[in-house]
Amino acid sequence: MAQPTLRPALQQQATPASSVRVTQLAQVFERDRPPVLDRIDVDVAPGEFVCLLGASGCGKSTLLSLIAGLGTPTSGSIEVTVGRPALMFQEPALLPWLTAAGNVELALKARGVGRRERRTEAERLLSLVNLAGQGRKRVHELSGGMRQRVALARALAQDSRLLLMDEPFAALDAITRDALHEELIRLWSEQGLSVIFVTHNVREAVRLGQRVLLMGSRPGRIVREWQVGMSQPRAIESPGVSALATEITHHLRAEISRHGR
Amino acid sequence: MAVDDETLTTEDSRTFEAGLDALEAPTLSPRPGPGAVFLRSVLPPMVAVVAFIALWQLAYSTDLKPSYALPSPLDVLRTFDQTVRDGRAWDAISISVSRGALGFLASLAVGTMLGLAMWRSRWLRTAIGPFVSGLQSLPSVAWVPAAIIWFGLSDAAIYAVVLLGAVPSIANGLLAGFDQVPPLLDKVGRVLGLSTIGRIRHVLLPAALPGYLSGLKQGWAFSWRSLMAAELITYSPALGIGLGQQLNIGRELNAMDMVIASIFLILVVGVAIELLIFAPLERRVLRTRGLTH
Ligand SMILES: Nc1ncnc2c1ncn2[C@@H]1O[C@H](COP(=O)(O)OP(=O)(O)OP(=O)(O)O)[C@@H](O)[C@H]1O
Ligand SMILES: [Mg+2]
Numbered sequence: 001m002a003q004p005t006l007r008p009a010l011q012q013q014a015t016p017a018s019s020v021r022v023t024q025l026a027q028v029f030e031r032d033r034p035p036v037l038d039r040i041d042v043d044v045a046p047g048e049f050v051c052l053l054g055a056s057g058c059g060k061s062t063l064l065s066l067i068a069g070l071g072t073p074t075s076g077s078i079e080v081t082v083g084r085p086a087l088m089f090q091e092p093a094l095l096p097w098l099t100a101a102g103n104v105e106l107a108l109k110a111r112g113v114g115r116r117e118r119r120t121e122a123e124r125l126l127s128l129v130n131l132a133g134q135g136r137k138r139v140h141e142l143s144g145g146m147r148q149r150v151a152l153a154r155a156l157a158q159d160s161r162l163l164l165m166d167e168p169f170a171a172l173d174a175i176t177r178d179a180l181h182e183e184l185i186r187l188w189s190e191q192g193l194s195v196i197f198v199t200h201n202v203r204e205a206v207r208l209g210q211r212v213l214l215m216g217s218r219p220g221r222i223v224r225e226w227q228v229g230m231s232q233p234r235a236i237e238s239p240g241v242s243a244l245a246t247e248i249t250h251h252l253r254a255e256i257s258r259h260g261r
Numbered sequence: 262m263a264v265d266d267e268t269l270t271t272e273d274s275r276t277f278e279a280g281l282d283a284l285e286a287p288t289l290s291p292r293p294g295p296g297a298v299f300l301r302s303v304l305p306p307m308v309a310v311v312a313f314i315a316l317w318q319l320a321y322s323t324d325l326k327p328s329y330a331l332p333s334p335l336d337v338l339r340t341f342d343q344t345v346r347d348g349r350a351w352d353a354i355s356i357s358v359s360r361g362a363l364g365f366l367a368s369l370a371v372g373t374m375l376g377l378a379m380w381r382s383r384w385l386r387t388a389i390g391p392f393v394s395g396l397q398s399l400p401s402v403a404w405v406p407a408a409i410i411w412f413g414l415s416d417a418a419i420y421a422v423v424l425l426g427a428v429p430s431i432a433n434g435l436l437a438g439f440d441q442v443p444p445l446l447d448k449v450g451r452v453l454g455l456s457t458i459g460r461i462r463h464v465l466l467p468a469a470l471p472g473y474l475s476g477l478k479q480g481w482a483f484s485w486r487s488l489m490a491a492e493l494i495t496y497s498p499a500l501g502i503g504l505g506q507q508l509n510i511g512r513e514l515n516a517m518d519m520v521i522a523s524i525f526l527i528l529v530v531g532v533a534i535e536l537l538i539f540a541p542l543e544r545r546v547l548r549t550r551g552l553t554h
Binding site (some may be wrong): 038056065068069070084086087089091093095096098106107109110111128130134138139140141142143144145153158175177182183 | 266274275277278279281282285287289445449451452453454455459463464467468470491503544549550551552
């Protein structure tokens with residue numbers, strides 16, 4: 001498994017300059033096609049919330065799974081200074097033979113947490129995502145939003161300072177998604193996590209992120225980025241969010257139209 | 262519904278979220294009570310059995326066939342009762358069931374190892390996969406003559422037939438189980454930082470369990486069928502009298518009551534083992550995963 005190597009100099013400093021630094025990253029799956037990722041540079045500061053936007057198939061998931069260590073890039077480097085990143089998939093990806101708590105406990109077990117401690121820690125994490133007392137439920141007894149929250153609790157159980165999220169709320173209805181946005185922003189600000197949040201929903205990106213990166217397709221490149229000046233919490237239907245979302249949508253559409261010509 | 266986040270307290274949003282959960286969580290239908298189960302699942306087959314016996318009695322009373330060829334239900338019951346009283350039925354059951362169990366356990370070991378090997382080695386799978394699947398549809402009674410030529414009229418011949426009948430199902434069941442494991446779940450194991458062993462133990466094996474179990478169930482059905490085919494043909498005093506041999510004796514004596522009583526026992530024992538061992542196991546595994554109620 002390709003765990004990015006840590007630079008000793010960074011490790012020794014009290015606060016590393018970034019949680020993750022991606023440099024000139026490229027990924028080629030098939031030789032005769034344009035690279036899926038091309039010269040990607042991303043730098044995420046500790047505690048920063050970055051949203052990654054892009055059209056379908058532009059390579060967002062590929063980038064995120066490379067950062068998560070689920071593959072080896074063709075070239076370039078990925079330095080994660082905060083240990084193994086936690087990753088949330090587009091689907092909840094819960095293990096259906098385990099209870100909600102069992103899923104969270106497996107992440108703790110993988111970290112080597114003792115049995116008794118696992119129990120209480122899982123309960124604590126579940127109440128953090130507002131699922132107190134629901135730990136004994138099986139996956140099929142939970143709604144889509146609850147499943148995604150168990151997945152979030154499981155990601156938090158990895159106790160990583162870097163949380164990677166791949167369109168985690170895409171399959172949910174708007175009201176549930178709103179509630180989870182609130183939940184996520186609360187957790188992020190309480191725990192000082194760095195987050196890379198992938199979505200193709202522009203408003204969601206502006207609602208959540210401090211910085212929004214726009215990715216182009218074929219080859220996948222970061223084509224533009226925006227700083228979101230507004231403070232949290234902010235509502236997805238607030239005028240500020242709408243205005244910036246409109247501007248970003250304009251660029252996203254232009255980027256997509258490029259391929260239609 | 263426009264909710265202005267800035268005016269919401271954490272408490273408000275918690276209540277809001279709990280409300281969503283209450284509305285959205287799937288409502289599972291409660292398990293039916295014993296009365297409902299009786300009316301829905303037990304009564305209809307009972308009615309069918311009674312109707313069948315009534316038809317049989319009618320055929321007997323109207324002399325559709327000479328009575329040695331078509332005994333009355335009561336005759337069969339008497340013969341059956343006789344074999345139970347003098348212990349022949351129990352002997353035959355214990356001989357056949359212990360053979361069946363031993364044959365199944367051997368098939369389980371061999372089939373599981375074969376399945377694992379085929380899963381680990383793509384080459385092996387491509388090489389012998391089609392033959393293993395082909396064997397699954399070959400009626401194992403076809404092996405009986407070969408087994409007798411190789412092993413004589415012996416237990417070894419019977420076990421050979423049982424193994425050839427059951428091993429392919431079990432190996433294929435395990436393979437199907439592994440194939441059904443969604444790649445996403447393996448990624449979850451890697452993201453969580455589980456070791457290879459940990460991923461096999463905590464992700465792969467549990468995920469493959471339903472397919473494996475249905476392979477085992479089918480393996481048992483094939484074991485039992487193969488065993489009866491083998492017992493029916495390999496008759497020798499040294500082998501003792503199992504259910505299949507009892508059936509064969511009935512045929513040689515032209516005793517239809519004994520033949521029917523034996524068929525009945527073979528059916529009941531095969532179904533009982535499936536219902537008492539495999540069905541609850543499978544139901545439990547599926548219910549935990551919400552695949553059935
Ligand atoms: N293992 C692979 N082998 C070959 N091609 C791949 C592989 N993984 C991804 N691709 C290709 O790379 C491109 C980017 O895929 P990726 O899943 O990263 O896109 P995405 O931006 O996440 O899209 P979506 O918004 O639909 O999730 C796609 O064209 C896909 O077909
Ligand atoms: Mg994707």
